[in-house]
Amino acid sequence: EPEVTQTPSHQVTQMGQEVILRCVPISNHLYFYWYRQILGQKVEFLVSFYNNEISEKSEIFDDQFSVERPDGSNFTLKIRSTKLEDSAMYFCATTPGSYGANEKLFFGSGTQLSVL
Amino acid sequence: KQEVTQIPAALSVPEGENLVLNCSFTDSAIYNLQWFRQDPGKGLTSLLLIQSSQREQTSGRLNASLDKSSGRSTLYIAASQPGDSATYLCAAPNQAGTALIFGKGTTLSVSS
Numbered sequence: 502e503p504e505v506t507q508t509p510s511h512q513v514t515q516m517g518q519e520v521i522l523r524c525v526p527i528s529n530h531l532y533f534y535w536y537r538q539i540l541g542q543k544v545e546f547l548v549s550f551y552n553n554e555i556s557e558k559s560e561i562f563d564d565q566f567s568v569e570r571p572d573g574s575n576f577t578l579k580i581r582s583t584k585l586e587d588s589a590m591y592f593c594a595t596t597p598g599s600y601g602a603n604e605k606l607f608f609g610s611g612t613q614l615s616v617l
Numbered sequence: 618k619q620e621v622t623q624i625p626a627a628l629s630v631p632e633g634e635n636l637v638l639n640c641s642f643t644d645s646a647i648y649n650l651q652w653f654r655q656d657p658g659k660g661l662t663s664l665l666l667i668q669s670s671q672r673e674q675t676s677g678r679l680n681a682s683l684d685k686s687s688g689r690s691t692l693y694i695a696a697s698q699p700g701d702s703a704t705y706l707c708a709a710p711n712q713a714g715t716a717l718i719f720g721k722g723t724t725l726s727v728s729s
Contacts (some may be wrong), residue, residue: 505660544661556715557716592660599717600714601714602711602714603710604662604666605666608662610659
């Protein structure tokens with residue numbers, strides 16, 4: 502079965518540094534997402550991306566966060582100046598069509614971000 | 618605003634038991650609901666997507682039901698096995714249908 506690929510699997514950074522998390526969506530999927538899960542807490546929606554622009558973003562997704570699809574295959578999440586509270590598992594997810602959350606969601610295995 | 622709650626938070630059963638995991642949601646104007654499995658330190662795997670018109674969806678030993686009017690969904694696991702041990706997450710779309718809102722999950726442990 503096709504997979505969503507995320508790199509790196511683990512990222513350790515110092516507070517205030519910039520990080521870029523990378524995702525390769527399933528080929529031909531149209532809707533892309535970033536979710537995060539702080540240890541012991543719920544999986545939280547960050548942002549959705551469709552047709553090369555942000556479709557929706559949550560309150561968590563402030564000016565420190567950005568997403569882009571730089572080369573038509575990768576989908577990246579950038580955190581400009583990391584904070585301790587950004588430590589979490591970050592998941593990329595995709596859906597095949599344009600119906601967003603009303604379709605089956607395919608998740609990557611995640612990037613564990615640790616901010617020291 | 619959609620909120621999703623799952624009970625119980627944890628469940629331990631001996632192998633072979635049938636069990637039910639519960640999920641409730643506050644905004645019943647949804648087209649579907651999804652159940653996921655999460656293994657420790659891993660991503661989420663979609664188990665079942667149940668449409669609001671279906672009321673039930675089955676995959677192997679798993680059966681999910683959806684009752685929009687009461688704001689509830691259940692995941693039934695038949696003849697549980699140690700390999701079923703994982704966290705099971707329920708997720709419903711937000712009002713706009715643009716994102717999934719997750720419950721905190723039920724962590725299942727099946728002993729042999």
